[in-house]
Amino acid sequence: xxxxxxxxxxxxxxxxxxxxxxxxxxxxxxxxxxxxxxxxxxxxxxxxxxxxxxxxxxxxxxxxxxxxxxxxxxxxxxxxxxxxxxxxxxxxxxxxxxxxxxxxxxxxxxxxx
Amino acid sequence: xxxxxxxxxxxxxxxxxxxxxxxxxxxxxxxxxxxxxxxxxxxxxxxxxxxxxxxxxxxxxxxxxxxxxxxxxxxxxxxxxxxxxxxxxxxxxxxxxxxxxxxxxxxxxxxxxx
Numbered sequence: 655x656x657x658x659x660x661x662x663x664x665x666x667x668x669x670x671x672x673x674x675x676x677x678x679x680x681x682x683x684x685x686x687x688x689x690x691x692x693x694x695x696x697x698x699x700x701x702x703x704x705x706x707x708x709x710x711x712x713x714x715x716x717x718x719x720x721x722x723x724x725x726x727x728x729x730x731x732x733x734x735x736x737x738x739x740x741x742x743x744x745x746x747x748x749x750x751x752x753x754x755x756x757x758x759x760x761x762x763x764x765x766x767x
Numbered sequence: 768x769x770x771x772x773x774x775x776x777x778x779x780x781x782x783x784x785x786x787x788x789x790x791x792x793x794x795x796x797x798x799x800x801x802x803x804x805x806x807x808x809x810x811x812x813x814x815x816x817x818x819x820x821x822x823x824x825x826x827x828x829x830x831x832x833x834x835x836x837x838x839x840x841x842x843x844x845x846x847x848x849x850x851x852x853x854x855x856x857x858x859x860x861x862x863x864x865x866x867x868x869x870x871x872x873x874x875x876x877x878x879x880x881x
Contacts, residue, residue, distance in 0.1 A: 760810035
């Protein structure tokens with residue numbers, strides 16, 4: 655069964671450092687998403703991406719965050735200068751056109767020290 | 768504000784007994800409702816959805832959920848729980864449209880005891 659894959663599974667970084675989280679969506683999907691889940695809290699929407707541009711972003715997704723689809727397969731989330739409160743599990747998801755269900759990756763756990 | 772609520776942080780049930788994980792929604796229009804499950808150190812896995820049609824929807828692993836418009840609920844159920852069902856369960860909704868974001872409940876931790 656097709657999967658969304660995310661790397662790294664866990665990254666530890668120092669506050670102020672840049673982090674790039676990588677995702678490979680399902681190959682024929684055209685809609686891409688990033689969500690995050692701070693430990694013990696609800697899953698929160700960050701951003702959606704379609705046709706090489708951001709479709710929607712939440713208030714969490716400020717200037718420190720960016721997304722990119724650098725080639726035909728990867729979808730990345732960059733945090734320019736990490737803060738302690740960015741520590742969370744970050745989930746990538748993708749969706750086919752007309753579909754109602756998002757397929758999620760296993761997540762990337764980010765720990766900011 | 769539009770939202771989904773999962774009133775129980777934790778549900779405990781004995782193996783073999785029926786289980787219910789509750790979800791209520793407060794949204795305008797006709798919501799698309801979903802249940803996802805998160806096993807330890809795993810991602811969010813889709814279980815089932817309600818879009819339209821029959822109020823009782825069946826999903827993966829023997830789970831089902833009933834859309835109840837009058838009670839604005841979408842409770843997840845299974846007739847006979849397994850220890851392997853122990854996980855974190857999330858209810859979510861989104862509005863109609865091709866690129867609408869999912870709005871999530873807080874999650875309910877299900878523990879099935881042998």
